[in-house]
Amino acid sequence: MENQPLGIVMGKGDLPSLLIDFCKKNKRPYLLFPIKYQVDVSFIRKHPHVWVSFGQIKKNLDLLRKYNIKELVFVGTVQRPRLLSLNLDWMGWKWLVTIGWKAFGDDGLLSGIIGLFEKEGFKIVGAHQLIRDLLMPQGKLGKIDPTGEDKKNIALGFEAAKELGRQDRGQGVIVENGFILARETMEGTDWMLKETAPLLSKTGSAILVKVSKPQQEKRVDLPTIGPETIENLARYGYKGIALEAENGFLLHPEKVIKLADQKGIFVYGVTEKKV
Structure with missing residues (x-):
């Protein structure tokens, strides 16, 4: 066509x-x-x-x-x-x-x-x-690696976000120090980042985890991140973001990587089998 x-x-x-x-x-x-x-x-x-x-x-x-x-x-x-x-x-x-x-x-x-x-x-x-190369690749993007503790939190957030998706309520969660601080609602990711910011600890270890829903119609509404996401993470004091690899959109990847490196934020592509 x-x-x-x-x-x-x-x-x-x-x-x-x-x-x-x-x-x-x-x-x-x-x-x-x-x-x-x-x-x-x-x-x-x-x-x-x-x-x-x-x-x-x-x-x-x-x-x-x-x-x-x-x-x-x-x-x-x-x-x-x-x-x-x-x-x-x-x-x-x-x-x-x-x-x-x-x-x-x-x-x-x-x-x-x-x-x-x-x-x-x-x-x-x-x-x-x-559009080629629109999907999130697996592993880290940029210079900053998540730590072993970060990966444990990502794994916890991944499962929590998948369960949220099974309920058809959202695609993302915020996790810090082994606790789920927030679950996405119809107001969206940016609203969640802002509203949860006062709850973050002084350790600066909170992570945004976004995944597709298990029953996701993959031609529409895949979880998406871009430069604005990185700006908001930095603005509200988050450490990094994990997006499900091959099931999420990464917009303007070069800008995302450059901005994340400048802001000291890790960007990580994760799968259910490998965190």
């Missing part, structure tokens, strides 16, 4: 711009489908786009077909709306009844959305299937 326009359904963050760069480099046409109230309008104005709304399923499908979109990628951070604010059309209500209780969990909701679009004939791809 390289000559077909790529439909980019998007929220906030750096991934949409990376996909646009990919399309331009490969001379592939693209069309942004920004979700209303979820994106930077000044960024959107620079690119071909058509606005879409959460609850208007039939209208959204008609727009995709109107612009001959056959392949879609879902990227960016989206603040989960309240059910009553969705303004669902008849197709939206039918879809919601079909997925039932799964709509109350992030992964269940996203899997339901993917299933709906696939049933309607669209091909859904993950950003990592288009």
